[in-house]
Amino acid sequence: MKNLVTIDNVDMRYGGADGTLAVEGLTLHVEKGEFAAVVGPSGCGKSTLMKLVTGLHIPQKGVVTVAEERVTKPVSIVGMAFQNPTMLPWRTTLDNILLPLEVVEKHRGRLRMNRAEYVAKAEKLLETVGLKGFGSKFPWQLSGGMQQRANLCRALIHEPDLLMLDEPFGALDSFTREELWCVIRDLHFERKVTIVLVTHDLREAVFLADRIFVMSSRPGRVIEERIVPFERPRDLEIMYQKEFNDIVHELRGSIADARKAA
Amino acid sequence: MSALSKNWIKAAPWLCTIGLFAIWELAARLFGLPQYILPAPTVVFNAIVQYWPAIWKNSLQTLYTTTLGFALAVAGGLGLGILVGWSRLIYSGLYPLMVGFNAIPKVALVPILVIWFGIGTIPAVLTAFLISFFPIVVNVATGLATIEPEMEDVLRALGARKMDIMLKVGIPRSMPYFFGSLKIAITLAFVGSVIAETVAANSGLGHMMLAAQSQFNVPLVFAGLIMLAVEGIIMYAVMAWVEMRMTGWAHRGQGATA
Ligand SMILES: Nc1ncnc2c1ncn2[C@@H]1O[C@H](COP(=O)(O)OP(=O)(O)O)[C@@H](O)[C@H]1O
Numbered sequence: 089m090k091n092l093v094t095i096d097n098v099d100m101r102y103g104g105a106d107g108t109l110a111v112e113g114l115t116l117h118v119e120k121g122e123f124a125a126v127v128g129p130s131g132c133g134k135s136t137l138m139k140l141v142t143g144l145h146i147p148q149k150g151v152v153t154v155a156e157e158r159v160t161k162p163v164s165i166v167g168m169a170f171q172n173p174t175m176l177p178w179r180t181t182l183d184n185i186l187l188p189l190e191v192v193e194k195h196r197g198r199l200r201m202n203r204a205e206y207v208a209k210a211e212k213l214l215e216t217v218g219l220k221g222f223g224s225k226f227p228w229q230l231s232g233g234m235q236q237r238a239n240l241c242r243a244l245i246h247e248p249d250l251l252m253l254d255e256p257f258g259a260l261d262s263f264t265r266e267e268l269w270c271v272i273r274d275l276h277f278e279r280k281v282t283i284v285l286v287t288h289d290l291r292e293a294v295f296l297a298d299r300i301f302v303m304s305s306r307p308g309r310v311i312e313e314r315i316v317p318f319e320r321p322r323d324l325e326i327m328y329q330k331e332f333n334d335i336v337h338e339l340r341g342s343i344a345d346a347r348k349a350a
Numbered sequence: 351m352s353a354l355s356k357n358w359i360k361a362a363p364w365l366c367t368i369g370l371f372a373i374w375e376l377a378a379r380l381f382g383l384p385q386y387i388l389p390a391p392t393v394v395f396n397a398i399v400q401y402w403p404a405i406w407k408n409s410l411q412t413l414y415t416t417t418l419g420f421a422l423a424v425a426g427g428l429g430l431g432i433l434v435g436w437s438r439l440i441y442s443g444l445y446p447l448m449v450g451f452n453a454i455p456k457v458a459l460v461p462i463l464v465i466w467f468g469i470g471t472i473p474a475v476l477t478a479f480l481i482s483f484f485p486i487v488v489n490v491a492t493g494l495a496t497i498e499p500e501m502e503d504v505l506r507a508l509g510a511r512k513m514d515i516m517l518k519v520g521i522p523r524s525m526p527y528f529f530g531s532l533k534i535a536i537t538l539a540f541v542g543s544v545i546a547e548t549v550a551a552n553s554g555l556g557h558m559m560l561a562a563q564s565q566f567n568v569p570l571v572f573a574g575l576i577m578l579a580v581e582g583i584i585m586y587a588v589m590a591w592v593e594m595r596m597t598g599w600a601h602r603g604q605g606a607t608a
């Protein structure tokens with residue numbers, strides 16, 4: 089399979105020559121259609137990795153490519169979602185989801201004339217994430233879990249090839265989190281979208297991902313790459329199998345080492 | 351119980367106002383205070399009736415200078431606020447200047463305004479403008495400067511230009527700050543216009559009160575105060591209403607929109 093994302097020996101330093109070196113010698117590849125997870129201790133440069141891939145930051149050294157093009161400016165074939173859903177409170181959920189279309193070059197000119205088509209698309213997405221009929225509600229009328237579902241819809245409305253998720257479930261209770269794991273699992277399956285999920289929850293990473301990258305403490309780089317062999321579609325039940333827990337355990341060991349090394 | 355306490359809450363402002371006037375009236379009568387120290391409310395009310403044509407004319411003049419200065423402050427404050435909130439460079443360049451300017455007591459500017467524009471309406475309008483302009487700038491700029499970085503990242507990653515982010519997120523987001531600042535600004539605008547009127551005008555409530563004072567017509571001075579309070583309350587209420595109408599989404603806790 090072809091790589092959709094490659095990061096090749098990248099250094100990223102914030103704040104000038106003697107600023108914080110966030111990642112150093114970072115190298116990783118994500119195949120098209122794959123579900124990759126990046127785990128690592130807090131502050132190791134996971135969010136920096138997201139910003140490098142989306143073109144929000146350009147590295148001082150090394151090359152980032154997305155869809156075979158070197159990243160030198162923001163890449164609009166990417167959708168993003170963060171832990172903080174950042175819905176705009178003056179817009180309805182539906183209008184929040186349509187927001188990217190008002191920005192992306194390819195859609196902004198068409199939106200006004202073809203609004204019905206886009207609204208139908210947004211409503212379809214809402215249905216997929218279990219928010220059917222909530223489009224007319226304002227974000228503050230939704231629970232945290234529902235807002236995060238809407239946030240996923242917003243990240244997907246422009247049909248990105250790559251979905252970057254930065255600890256999107258970090259602020260949710262464990263039941264809601266498990267529900268959303270299933271939502272994202274199904275989205276990945278149905279839309280064949282490539283997903284990079286940044287998380288510090290190892291069970292989440294093992295349940296969702298095909299491939300897990302473990303990062304070292306700052307300056308971050310990949311110290312381990314682990315293939316997760318479980319068949320898809322996966323059921324939440326697999327989390328209670330021995331093989332599952334073995335992988336989680338092993339990853340935990342790697343991260344503990346990484347933290348000690350720092 | 352809850353309906354009862356709700357009614358009490360509704361009635362409270364009226365009861366307090368009436369109570370204040372009642373105590374004032376009572377105190378004035380009980381202690382037999384002379385009119386040139388503290389006229390009783392009934393005496394002030396009589397003065398309002400007696401001098402109504404003059405009071406009315408001067409009230410309109412003050413309202414006119416205040417709202418004109420305030421309108422200029424809204425336009426200027428909104429414009430400069432957006433500019434300052436737009437870029438860190440403009441912000442760091444202008445902010446110290448604005449803080450310094452705001453620290454100058456505006457009454458000290460009135461003589462300069464008189465030199466430039468002479469005695470009359472213009473200094474009053476400009477003083478109202480100068481004094482009410484700053485809170486609007488600061489509030490609009492704050493709203494723009496506190497956009498969530500994640501929101502900005504999401505949009506920038508999609509190829510949004512600064513203009514898109516401002517129009518879609520920054521400006522709507524700063525509107526509650528802006529409309530909130532209008533309540534402060536209109537109150538300050540009255541302060542500005544009345545200051546200028548007492549120093550350099552031949553009409554307006556400030557001028558009228560100063561003239562009344564020099565004739566020891568203390569009831570008329572108090573009548574002017576009452577009129578100022580009334581105008582202030584009305585304009586404040588208008589601004590509060592505008593704020594509610596324009597940014598109901600920001601007041602969701604109180605069941606404004608549902
Ligand atoms: N905009 C920035 N300016 C300066 N330092 C930053 C900035 N963003 C992140 N950093 C630093 O870079 C390091 C990696 O940050 P980040 O990628 O956010 O880590 P993670 O998401 O893994 O917790 C941290 O030490 C952080 O303090």
Ligand SMILES: [Mg+2]
Binds near residue numbers: 134135136254
């Ligand atoms: Mg992070």
